[in-house]
């Protein structure tokens with residue numbers, strides 16, 4: 001396996017995903033993981049990620065220095081590259097920002113750049129850079145403003161790149177990472193997907209024994225696949241609860257119910273808590289506050305339901321969860337070094353519960369979970385759905401969430417998604433959504449003046465949600481959506497289409 005030390009970079013997960021895509025298992029550990037923690041994994045290579053700190057600051061995160069004596073190859077990316085510079089040279093770092101696509105000139109291929117052209121496009125995102133090479137290192141590449149864009153010391157097996165090979169805009173990023181993982185670290189390609197479902201089902205069977213499992217499902221891919229695995233392992237000893245927050249898309253709760261019925265889950269119950277959620281959200285404008293309230297309310301409602309079920313079925317001793325690898329890493333390490341942009345990870349674990357947690361998908365990424373779901377025969381309608389945030393439509397209504405605004409947004413959003421499917425564009429975009437702006441604009445209908453909300457449509461293409469571009473949807477589709485929303489949804493006078501990229505915008509509005 002490859003160990004990735006996380007210095008708080010926004011793209012740390014992409015490194016792990018890339019390495020796994022080569023058939024090599026990769027795990028992310030905190031940047032300050034103790035040497036024993038690292039060596040017990042028996043890694044054949046270490047990658048130090050990027051991060052927002054500066055290596056010259058007194059509180060800069062540093063790895064356990066022992067990693068440099070392990071005699072296994074180390075690759076530093078961005079901040080990790082600068083750390084190698086600091087550790088092996090009298091190197092001061094200098095603030096020189098570079099951001100976005102850049103051309104590097106490769107002055108020496110070394111082992112890291114085998115198979116690359118003399119000039120390659122890379123993705124830069126840094127505020128500091130090395131400006132003096134440590135001794136005994138060879139410079140491999142430069143840009144017009146970054147003289148040491150890559151380096152290696154073959155004897156010590158140390159490699160560094162100032163740019164981000166894990167980001168799609170680095171065109172030969174995969175080749176560079178393969179050179180490191182497969183050629184330099186000689187990592188065996190043993191991480192395969194074959195038999196994964198059977199393995200996970202057997203693990204659940206072994207852990208649960210003859211007990212029963214309680215699980216909250218959301219209708220999202222992760223909890224659905226996790227519930228299906230647990231169901232295949234223990235059948236009717238699985239008790240699923242779906243809490244209707246009222247913040248889901250139109251008719252979504254009904255669809256979820258009918259899906260679980262189709263899969264013959266015997267114990268599946270829907271609990272309508274929409275009034276609770278609406279009441280708690282009254283008067284709340286701040287997005288992070290909304291997220292917190294939704295997370296807490298969910299836990300409270302779930303705890304109440306759980307108590308009742310546990311009384312009726314005393315053999316419930318486990319709590320099933322759809323946690324996937326990125327959730328686990330980020331909640332275990334809210335990374336004091338990572339800049340917080342949004343709290344994406346919805347609180348899922350009721351704190352007071354005495355049940356033991358069972359998380360069949362805890363080592364997998366979303367793509368793997370989708371693959372698994374298909375193998376398990378879960379309908380494409382569920383597996384191939386666009387990502388949908390835990391706090392639901394609450395973060396697509398800018399400002400206060402009210403029943404009136406929710407109803408308007410649900411109807412507008414349903415029209416957008418319906419037309420995207422009809423025009424066969426649903427699967428061409430990463431995510432599409434309608435949001436409601438809490439301001440009103442004037443319109444005219446018949447001979448009368450109208451005054452209503454503005455709906456904004458957003459559809460983006462992306463590979464990992466880290467960066468996104470607005471989707472070039474056909475004008476006929478947009479025209480149809482706009483005309484239907486303004487005609488069919490009372491209270492809306494305007495429909496806008498968002499043409500902002502991420503960055504600088506984000507995919508959601510809040």
Ligand code: XMP
Pocket residue numbers: 291342343344345346387388389390391431465502505506507508509510
């Ligand atoms: P942003 O808006 O940060 O979104 O560009 C990136 C991806 O994350 C989803 N997202 C969330 N998911 N809880 C979630 O479960 C959240 O609070 C949350 N906020 C954003 C968003 O839908 C997109 O897929």
